[in-house]
Amino acid sequence: MKLAVFDTHRFDREALEAANARYGHTLVFFEPRLTAQTARLAQGFDAVCSFVNDKVDAATLELLHAGGTRLVALRSAGYNHVDLAAAARLGLKVVRVPEYSPYAVAEHAVALVLALNRRIHQAHARVRDWNFSLDGLVGFDLHGKTVGVVGTGRIGRAAARIFHGFGCRLLCFDAAPEAEVERELGARYVPLETLLREADIISLHVPLTPGTHHLVDAAALEKMKRGVMIINTGRGALIDSRALIDALKRGHIGAAGLDVYEEEEGIFFQDLSGQVLQDDVLARLLTFPNVLVTSHQAFLTREALGNIADTTLSSLQAFERGQPLLHEVSAGQVLRAPPRTE
Ligand code: NAI
Secondary structure, X not given: OEEEEOXXXXXXXXXXXXXXXOOOOEEEEOOOOOOOOOHHHHOOOOEEEEOOOOOEOHHHHHHHHHOOOOEEEEOOOXXXXXXXXXXXXXXXXEEOOOOOOHHHHXXXXXXXXXXXXXXXXXXXXXXXXXXXXXXXXXXXXXXXXXXXXXXXXXXXXXXXXXXXXXXXEEEEEOOOOOHHHHHXXXXXXXXXXXXXXXXXXXEEOOOOOOOOOOOEOHHHHHHOOOOEEEEEOOOHHHEOHHHHHHHHHOOOEEEEEEOOOOOOOOOOOOOOOOOOOOOHHHHHHOOOOOEEEOOOOOOOOHHHHHHHHHHHHHHHHHHHOOOOOOOEOOHHHOOOOOOOOO
């Protein structure tokens, strides 16, 4: 099949080309993100491959459809950037990569916890300046601390297992609790309010849906323990960034590790060094010594990239052969939120 790959970076081009040796599709790589402005590049392509910060809204989908595209292959697990109702109306199939390495993302979440807690970023900057003092670098033992895991799907569960290994107590919140998580990890499912009140560290692993948008807002932040650490490797808009800044300024939030940011589109994945950063909220977040921001890189391991490429190209093959699409996403799949309070 002819596949137009949008928002191409060197790392995914290499992985897709290597995997394509087994499939023989025709891959054409485009650097721009997929939006209504760039959709015409896909004219005559059977399928497009889209990344997390593309804008796959109704306007984009209509242009793709008019150009002959029949399949939208997301090389991501999240699909919040796609208008699934519009895709269904146009008869466009949408597939994703539901699981490529939950470990990659979970391990990155834990890396943020460890770096923030033991102030590795500050320590590194100090010693490079030949400042070998330890003042201000005091952390805490993870052992015995309470970790709140919000969303115990593939990634949340992988993170929970790692925290369990550290000797942490686990509180979980999920629309669909899994008895196995409680059995295996001694975790306890609790209402979100309880988790917010009791956790020393909160790690977000739910998808972005209307029900989870600004799940962490000013009211939720207020319920948290003073000094709590918040980690977000889910999607940026799970957190109200302005409310987070306010809570950080007041010292209510002890630390924040953010791999995603609600306005990351057009910023993350780009080299903007030498330019003036136009996003004042992100710029403010970057000034806090107790905030670590990474540019949506939690997925970025060799294993994950290989699996993303393989799953994407095998979905194309199934589509071409008229076989069932194992990883199709449809509008009805969006979960309803469970109650957040007791
Ligand atoms: P998953 O589908 O396996 O798990 C999601 C869990 O969230 C499920 O257990 C589900 O029941 C729960 N959930 C959904 N809506 C909920 C709600 N309203 N309230 C409470 N629980 C709810 O997904 P997976 O693979 O664990 O990924 C989670 C998210 O991580 C993805 O949706 C994506 O946004 C993000 N992600 C981020 C990456 C990064 O590089 N930073 C890479 C991959 C995924």
